[in-house]
Amino acid sequence: MPSSGANPLFVEGGAGTLKLMAYLAAAIMLMAADHRGGYLTQVREFAGLAAGPIYRIAAAPAAFARYVSDRTTSRNLLIEENRTLREQLLLANARLDRLGAVQVENLRLRELLGGTRGLQLSVQLASLVGIDLDPFRHRILLDVGSRRGVREGLAVIDANGVVGQVVDVTPLNSTVMLISDPSHAIPVQVVRSGLRAIAYGTGEVGRLELPSIPLGGDVRVGDELVTSGLGGRFPAGFKVGTIETLNPDDTRLFIVAGARPAARLDRGGQVLLVWNSGDEDGPGFVGPPAEAGADPSRNDKQPANAEPSAAQDAGKEPTR
Amino acid sequence: MSRSRDSAGLLLATVLVAFALQLGPLPGYLAVLRPYWIALVLCYWLLETPDRVGLGLAFVIGLFADLLFGTLLGEQALRLVAMAFIVLRFRPRLRFFTVPQQALAIFALMLNDRVIVLMVRGLSREGWPPWEFWLSPLVALIVWPLLFVLLDDIRARLRGRESS
Numbered sequence: 063m064p065s066s067g068a069n070p071l072f073v074e075g076g077a078g079t080l081k082l083m084a085y086l087a088a089a090i091m092l093m094a095a096d097h098r099g100g101y102l103t104q105v106r107e108f109a110g111l112a113a114g115p116i117y118r119i120a121a122a123p124a125a126f127a128r129y130v131s132d133r134t135t136s137r138n139l140l141i142e143e144n145r146t147l148r149e150q151l152l153l154a155n156a157r158l159d160r161l162g163a164v165q166v167e168n169l170r171l172r173e174l175l176g177g178t179r180g181l182q183l184s185v186q187l188a189s190l191v192g193i194d195l196d197p198f199r200h201r202i203l204l205d206v207g208s209r210r211g212v213r214e215g216l217a218v219i220d221a222n223g224v225v226g227q228v229v230d231v232t233p234l235n236s237t238v239m240l241i242s243d244p245s246h247a248i249p250v251q252v253v254r255s256g257l258r259a260i261a262y263g264t265g266e267v268g269r270l271e272l273p274s275i276p277l278g279g280d281v282r283v284g285d286e287l288v289t290s291g292l293g294g295r296f297p298a299g300f301k302v303g304t305i306e307t308l309n310p311d312d313t314r315l316f317i318v319a320g321a322r323p324a325a326r327l328d329r330g331g332q333v334l335l336v337w338n339s340g341d342e343d344g345p346g347f348v349g350p351p352a353e354a355g356a357d358p359s360r361n362d363k364q365p366a367n368a369e370p371s372a373a374q375d376a377g378k379e380p381t382r
Numbered sequence: 383m384s385r386s387r388d389s390a391g392l393l394l395a396t397v398l399v400a401f402a403l404q405l406g407p408l409p410g411y412l413a414v415l416r417p418y419w420i421a422l423v424l425c426y427w428l429l430e431t432p433d434r435v436g437l438g439l440a441f442v443i444g445l446f447a448d449l450l451f452g453t454l455l456g457e458q459a460l461r462l463v464a465m466a467f468i469v470l471r472f473r474p475r476l477r478f479f480t481v482p483q484q485a486l487a488i489f490a491l492m493l494n495d496r497v498i499v500l501m502v503r504g505l506s507r508e509g510w511p512p513w514e515f516w517l518s519p520l521v522a523l524i525v526w527p528l529l530f531v532l533l534d535d536i537r538a539r540l541r542g543r544e545s546s
Contacts, residue, residue: 085441085463092445092456097506109449116450120405195405195451197413198511203452230452237452245507266512 110232200243223301223324255280492519
C-alpha cells in the first residue's frame with residue numbers, strides 16, 4: 063500500500079487506480095490466454111499437483127462423516143443391502159450372458175464386413191473427489207489423472223447412464239464436464255425408432271434439449287435415448303436419458319424435445335471411464351465401418367491396432 | 383514484531399479455512415446458497431489490516447482459487463481485485479459503519495461480484511445461470527455479522543494472550 067505511510071485513516075483511495083488497472087489487465091490477459099487454450103496447460107498441470115492435498119483436506123469432513131455412518135450401519139441393514147445387491151448381480155449377470163452371445167454374433171458379422179472397430183470397450187473405475195466446484199458450472203472432479211492413463215475426451219458413465227466427458231487432466235486429478243453443461247453436446251439415438259439427434263445441455267441438471275428434430279421424426283414422450291456412437295467420442299449404446307417434453311420450435315418446422323438425463327448428475331460416488339479400445343490413437347475415425355475390400359489400407363491397419371490395445375487391456379478390466 | 387507475524391499466521395489460516403469451506407461438499411440445495419467465503423474473509427482483512435493486505439494479495443489468492451476450482455485462470459483474480467479495490471476506496475467509511483450497515487455494504491459488493499461473474503462467463507459463452515445464482519449475496523448478508531464478530535473475537539483473544 064503506498065498510502066500506509068502517513069495517515070491511512072484519512073487518505074481517500076487506499077489503492078491506486080493505476081495499480082487496479084494493471085491487475086485487471088493482467089487478469090484479463092490471463093483469461094484470454096486460458097480461454098484460447100493451450101498456453102497454460104503446463105501451469106495447470108503443475109498446480110494440479112499442489113492442489114491435490116487441498117482437495118483432500120476439503121473433502122475430509124465429508125469422508126469422515128461417511129466413515130462414521132458406514133461404521134454405525136446396523137448389521138441387519140448390511141445383510142439386507144447385501145441380499146439386494148446379490149439379486150441385482152444375478153440379474154446383471156444373466157443379462158450380460160445374453161449380451162455376450164449377441165456380441166459374439168455381432169463380432170462375427172462385423173468381421174465379415176471387415177472391421178471390428180468400436181466393439182471392444184475398456185473401462186476404468188474412478189471416484190469423485192468429495193468437493194463441490196462452483197454449483198453453477200457443470201464440472202466434477204475425479205481422483206484419477208494422467209498418471210493413471212486418463213486422457214482428455216474420455217466418456218464418463220455411472221450405473222444409470224452417461225455422465226459427461228473428461229475435459230481437463232492433471233497428473234492426479236481430472237475434471238469432467240457434465241452432459242448438462244450448456245456448452246456440451248452428445249450424439250444420441252432414440253432406442254425405439256433409431257432416430258438420431260444431438261442432445262445439448264441446458265444448464266439445468268435435470269434437463270437436456272434436443273433441438274432440430276424434423277416434424278415427421280418418430281419420437282414420443284417416454285422414449286429412451288442412448289449414445290449413437292457417431293463422432294467416436296462416446297461409445298455407442300449407453301443410456302443418456304428419457305424424452306419428457308415435445309414442443310414445436312419457433313419456426314414450427316422442427317420439434318424441440320426435452321429429456322431427463324438417466325445418470326445421477328448431482329450425486330454419486332463412483333463413475334466409470336470408458337473408451338473404445340480400438341481408438342487408442344484418438345477418436346479420429348468417423349463413419350460407418352468400411353465394406354470388405356473397399357479400403358485395403360484400413361484392413362491392413364486393423365491387426366496392428368488390435369495388438370497394443372490388447373496389451374493395454376491387461377491392466378484394466380475389459381468389459382463386454 | 384512478533385504480533386504482526388502472529389497475525390500473518392492467522393490471515394493464512396483463515397484464508398485456508400475459507401478455501402476448505404468453499405470446496406467442501408454440500409447437498410445440492412445447500413450448495414447453491416454457499417456464499418463466496420474467500421471474498422468475505424479477504425474483505426475482513428482488507429478492512430482490518432489494509433497495510434498488509436492489498437490488491438496484490440487479492441490477485442494471488444484469486445489465481446490460486448482459479449487453479450483449485452478449475453475456473454478460467456484469472457476469473458476469480460479479477461473478481462477479488464475488483465472487490466478489494468472498492469473496499470479499499472471506501473474503507474474509511476466502511477470501517478465506522480455498524481455491523482448491519484457493513485453487512486448491507488457486503489451484500490452490494492457480492493451482488494457486484496455476481497455481475498462480474500456473469501460478464502466473464504457471458505464472454506466465454508457459458509450461458510445464463512438459473513435464478514438461484516443470485517441467492518448467494520443474500521446469504522453473505524446474513525453470514526457477514528457472524529464472521530466479523532467471530533474473527534474479531536479470535537484476534538482479541540490472541541492479542542490478550544500475548545500481552546499477558
